[in-house]
Amino acid sequence: MDKVPTLKMGDTLILTIQVELHDKTAIRLQEDILERVYDTKPQGLVIDVSAVGVVDSFLGRMLSDTATMVRTMGVETVLVGIQPEIAITLQEMGLELKGGAFSP
Amino acid sequence: MAEIKRDEDGKVIRIEEEHHVDMARRTAKECSVLMGFGEVKTALIATSVSELARNILVHAGKGTVVLRAISQEENPPSPPFGKGGLGGFSGERRGLEIVFADQGPGIEDIERVLKGGYSTKGSSGIGLSGAKRMMDEMEIESGSGKGTTIWIRKWL
Numbered sequence: 001m002d003k004v005p006t007l008k009m010g011d012t013l014i015l016t017i018q019v020e021l022h023d024k025t026a027i028r029l030q031e032d033i034l035e036r037v038y039d040t041k042p043q044g045l046v047i048d049v050s051a052v053g054v055v056d057s058f059l060g061r062m063l064s065d066t067a068t069m070v071r072t073m074g075v076e077t078v079l080v081g082i083q084p085e086i087a088i089t090l091q092e093m094g095l096e097l098k099g100g101a102f103s104p
Numbered sequence: 105m106a107e108i109k110r111d112e113d114g115k116v117i118r119i120e121e122e123h124h125v126d127m128a129r130r131t132a133k134e135c136s137v138l139m140g141f142g143e144v145k146t147a148l149i150a151t152s153v154s155e156l157a158r159n160i161l162v163h164a165g166k167g168t169v170v171l172r173a174i175s176q177e178e179n180p181p182s183p184p185f186g187k188g189g190l191g192g193f194s195g196e197r198r199g200l201e202i203v204f205a206d207q208g209p210g211i212e213d214i215e216r217v218l219k220g221g222y223s224t225k226g227s228s229g230i231g232l233s234g235a236k237r238m239m240d241e242m243e244i245e246s247g248s249g250k251g252t253t254i255w256i257r258k259w260l
Contacts, residue, residue: 020126020129022122022125022126023122023125024122053147053150054129054147054150054151054154055151056151056154056155056158056231057227057230057234058154058158058227061227084143084144085143085147085148086147088144089144089151089238092234092237093151093230093234093237093238094220094230094233094234094237095228095230095234
């Protein structure tokens, strides 16, 4: 997989997930994000998941863990662009995304 | 309950590597959209398939996923609302059935796994119980050393 496209705007690091992630790429993505946060020292991290069609328990947990790890590094995460059907799916599944904030 | 009729040709996906799980998820999405399921049900189906196909890979190493259109006669309502009655009631419902089969170690305590939050692999343990909540129906046939077969269904 190519490196995750990130964009630093002011003090904010913006990252867009544009591919359907499978488990190994999701784990690599997590490491990439943490490295990028360390290198760029942003005030906040925005993860745009509007192109993600399915968030299952694995990906949900990975996003949640990532936000928690990023918080440990002193940076808050905001997840943006969660599609309505994904919000419903997470609720039905009983998976709560923790560690970050949300924005439409 | 009336017998479930299964379409003869289903889509078979062999699960042996990680990208096969993606393929199963994508195929489930395509089938769901083609059958006329809406966005929410499609997401619920695709997510359930993702969970159960991954379970095959993680617990058994390999197995198969079969997707098939199904139909079932509904209990005919009594007259005057029965067949040919009000609103041209067709008396048959259609749906999508997905069967996950493997020859892995099997599930020792199905009840416990269905409660959720229990995992033998360090994951969140909500895959199977979550899939049961996301789908309309789920049946499990398994036992220690017997492999596992799981049927899930969603009705249109």
